[in-house]
Each structure stands twice: as structure tokens, then as C-alpha cells.
Amino acid sequence: MPGGAITDVAATTDVERIEAPVTWKAYLMCAFAAFGGIFFGYDSGYINGVQSMPYFVRQQTGKAIPPAGASDDEKKAFALPSWRSSLITSILSCGTFFGALIAGDLADFIGRRMTIIAGCGVFIVGVILQTASAGLGLLVAGRLIAGFGVGFVSAILILYMSECSPKKVRGAIVSGYQFCITIGLLLASCVDYGTQDRLDTGSYRIPIAVQMLWAIILAAGLFLLPESPRYFVKRGKIDKAGAVLARLRGQPLDSDYVQHELAEIVANHEYELQVVPQGSYFSSWANCFKGSLFKSSSNVRRTILGTSLQMMQQWTGINFIFYFSTPFLQRLGTIDNVFLISLIFTLVNVCSTPLSFYAIEKYGRRTLLLWGALGMLVCEFLVAIMGTAALGNDSVVRAMIAFICFYIFFFATTWGPGAWVVIGEIFPLPIRSRGVGLSTASNWLWNCIITVITPYMVGEDKGNLGPKVFFIWGALCSAALVYAYFLVPETKGLSLEQVDKMLEETNARNSAKWVPHTTFAAEMGLTEKGTLAKEIVEDVERKGSVV
Secondary structure, eight states, X not given: OTTOSOOOOBOOSOGGGSSOOOOHHHHHHHHHHTTHHHHHHHHHHHHHHHTTOHHHHHHHHOOOOOOTTOOHHHHHHSSOOHHHHHHHHHHHHHHHHHHHHHHHHHHHHTOHHHHHHHHHHHHHHHXXXXXXXXXXXXXXXXXXXXXXXXXXXXXXXXXXXXXXXXXXXXXXXXXXHHHHHHHHHHHHHHHHHHHTTOOSTHHHHHHHHTHHHHHHHHHHHHTTSOOOHHHHHHTTOHHHHHHHHHHHHTXXXXXXXXXXXXXXXXXXXXXXXXXXXOOSHHHHHHGGGOSOTTOTTSHHHHHXXXXXXXXXXHHTOHHHHHHXXXXXXXXXXXXXXXXXXXXXXXXXXXXXXXXXXXXXXXXOHHHHHHHHHHHHHHHHHHHHHHHHHHTTOHHHHHHHHHHHHHHHHHHHHTHHHHHHHHHTTSSOHHHHHHHHHHHHHHHHHHHXXXXXXXXXXXXXTTTOOGGGHHHHHHHHHHHHHHHHHHHOOOOTTOOHHHHHHHHHHOOGGGGGGOOOOOOHHHHHOBOTTSBBOHHHHHHHHHHHTOO
16 A cells, blocks of 8 residues: 555544543643744734834934934934835735745645744744845845745644644644744843844844744754644555554554544545545645535635634734834823833733633634624724824823723634634645645735735824724724624534534534534444445545655
8 A cells, every 4th residue: 555554444433432532742742833833923023123123213214313302203203114114014924925825735745744844944044134134125035035934834833733633622722822922922022122222233133033043943843743643644644644643642553542533534534535536736726615605614615714714813903013013102102111011012912812722622712703803892992982082191091001901812812812723623634734824824915914004004104093093903803703703613622524524514603502423434434343444544545645
């Protein structure tokens, strides 16, 4: 056989025995993979503070640093032009968009693990260029290249963790990725805070160069972790899939738990290949868009769900806070230390996210997204109303900051981790890497769009919306609430294969009531000895060997 010598895989009809009990080893292996969120978050966050550093602004614009006692107008004029701020911030997202798309292919060709390691290498090259920059050109080029690396990592880490994690804690472990993003944002704020007053290139080069450390740690650690077992099944290497699964679950290879889970993955993959047969490279991409728009289990519906869910996450406006809060707060004119307030925002984000580890498994993905959207829209409208009615009043500004903190809390415990968890669960194995890649690319596309247009909306030399911009974010969160109610299914407590079955048999609004009632192994065919039919295993091995 192309994929190995395994043809007898013990299977089960018991829906409760398709996965081994959770072990600490599984927790630790998957939790380390979530570390990749640190350099994603750090790279997204450091630019917020750097763009307001006096030396960096002087270097980029040629303007003199305002002396002590300068007027408010002089201080406000000492800032990056909207177009320059937009370009520096958004070019990273442009790179990540294309990186995420490419990563879907690479993850199927060289594996999930090696794609992430390759992303770390590309990212380091981009960071070196940014660190060496003394002007706009090299900085932009470095952020573009680093974006490709972040795109690789942000897309495939979600895929890797979803495919390796036990179903009972998959949501919590993938939420750990979002938590690491918040840690990265916090570290970026701390480093920015420590270098902001330097009047040399160290003010911005130190925050940029620190990023290389996170990429090196992640790449080195991944060399010690196993490949995804579902990747090996997709490639028809059933023997390697079994060995990896045994390692992940802390069980011997001949354990019933390992055999039953392997049988379920193989049977589900064979089922999906029968529903949408594989073909050429281009047809494999086309498979992401096949099926009826009116059938929730169709590939096109899943692709739309994944891409639109990530779009909605960006529409909440959270990156306005983490990309542009420092210059935004400066323009309010009543805050002495805007760097400190930005650091507080980041601390709220970090301290709130761990609550999602419990909540996402206790209450479910759908419930968190619904309540999160409601909480965010209320906070955003209150900030918009207060800022429009009494801007310049110190008490009002303090109240605005408080509600922005509440808004961050709602995001960090719901939409922040929830959107990443769901996109890792809804795609069938034949299109999973590309589906997650497309979804992640959607996140970065809208991230790019928002970072391009936001400086024009709030910049004093452009739209000058000020706090009124929160009316826009509040309206978009209202759309996210309606979207989550009608379209987002509940996937809590289900294996990735059971999610496939649930999407076939119910709709989003009734998905929380659905319970597994059979296994794919039982449907596809069991022998009298209780093993998966030999021809199914052989067919998966044969098809997997042709890529």
C-alpha cells in the first residue's frame, strides 16, 4: 500500500468511544502550538505605539519635535499623515492575506507543521528588513514580507490545533491561540512604553527586533511536535496517522481508543471523497465552492460561513483600538499619558481572554457570539453618544475609556476566540486546509481594508469623525448579532467528523439540540470482526497517494 501496511482498523458504532480520554500531554502539545499567537499579536500591536513615538514621527515626516510647553495645536500637528499611517499599518495585512491563501496549499503538500515552520522563517526575514529600515520604503517592504509569514502561521496554527486537539477541550485550546495574541499585544505595548522617549533609532528598532525571538521559539518547538494525524489520512499514510494519534492521545497504537478514532477519521474522509470527488489542483480549489447555497452542509455554505465569520470579527472594530488608539486618544486632548491608557486597554484584553477557555466549552460557541455582539454594540453606541455630546469634558472622556474597556472585555471573551474556534471546526477534511486558509485570508483582507480606511475616517486632515466612528462599529456589531443568530451553528463537544454530520442534519438555530447518533465507520461499513471495511482503508490510501 502507498501509505503503509495497515488495512485492519478496529472501529465502533458507539459515538462516545471515538476519542481517547484527555491527557496532560495533549494539553501541553496543543498549548505550545498556540504560542504562535504571540508573534501575531506582537506584530499587530507594536505599530500602534511606534507611530506616535517622537523620533519615528520626525524621521518619517521631517518635522521638528515640539518643545516642552508647545501648544495643543502644535502637538496635534506633529503626527504621521493619514496616508502614511494607513500604508504602514495596512501593508502587513496585505501580506497576510496572500500568505494565508498560499498556506492552504502548502499545508496539504508539505504538512501543517512544516508550513508553520516555513512561515516563521519568512517572518524573520521581514523583521530583519524592518529593523534595518531608516525610511518608509524598507519598512513597508519588511512589513509586507513579514505579513506573508504571519499569514502562514495564523491560518495553519488554527488548522493544526483543531485537528490535533481532543474534542472536549478543542475550543479552550484554540482559544489559547487568541490568548497568546493578547499576550503579544501586551508585550508590544510594554516594549513600546519602554522605548517611546528614546531619541534614536532604538525607539522603534528595539520593538521591531524583539519579534524574532517569538518566531525562533515557535519554530524550534514545532520541530519536536508531531504532524497532524488528519494530514496523514488525507495523504493516505494511515500507518503514520495511527502512530501520531497514539502519541497525541498518550495511548498505545493498538488501543481501542486510538483505533476507533483513526477509523472514524478514515471513514469520514472516504465519505467526503464520495460526496465531492477529488480531481486536479484547480478542481480541488473549486471544491470549496461546490454545493447548494440553501444546504448548510454544502462546501460553498461552509466557505461562506468561514469567510464571513472572520469578516464579522473585523467589523467589530477591535483593531481600531489596538492599531489606532494611541493617536485617537491624543486627539481627544484631555489625556496626559495616552501610552498608559493603551497599555490598560491591552491589559483588559489579556485578563479577559482566559475566561473564554471555560465559557466556550460550558456555554458553546454560538451562545458566546450572540451575547458578545450584544455587549459590544451597547458599549460602542454609548461611547459614540458620550463622545459626540460632550467631547472635551474630562469626566466624559473617563467614562468613554471605561466603556471601551467593557467593549474589549466582551470581544476578548467571545468574538476574539470564538471566530477562530469555529473556522477550525466547520470544514470537511478534503477542503479543510484551503477552507481555513480562505477564512483567515478573509480576516486579513478586512483587517487591511479597515486599517486603510480608518485613518481617513478619524484623521483630522481627512474625515475627522473622532468618537463618532463608534457609531459605525456599533452598527456593524448589530449586523454581527443578526448574522450569528441565523448562520452560526453550535459545535461544542463534537468531533470534527461529528460536526460534518450535524451540519447535514440540522440548521444553525437548532444545532445546539443535535446529538450524535451514529458513527461514520458504522455507516461506511464494518466487518464481522468489528474492523473498518478493508476496501475503505485501501481506497483512502490509494487516493491519498495521488496529490
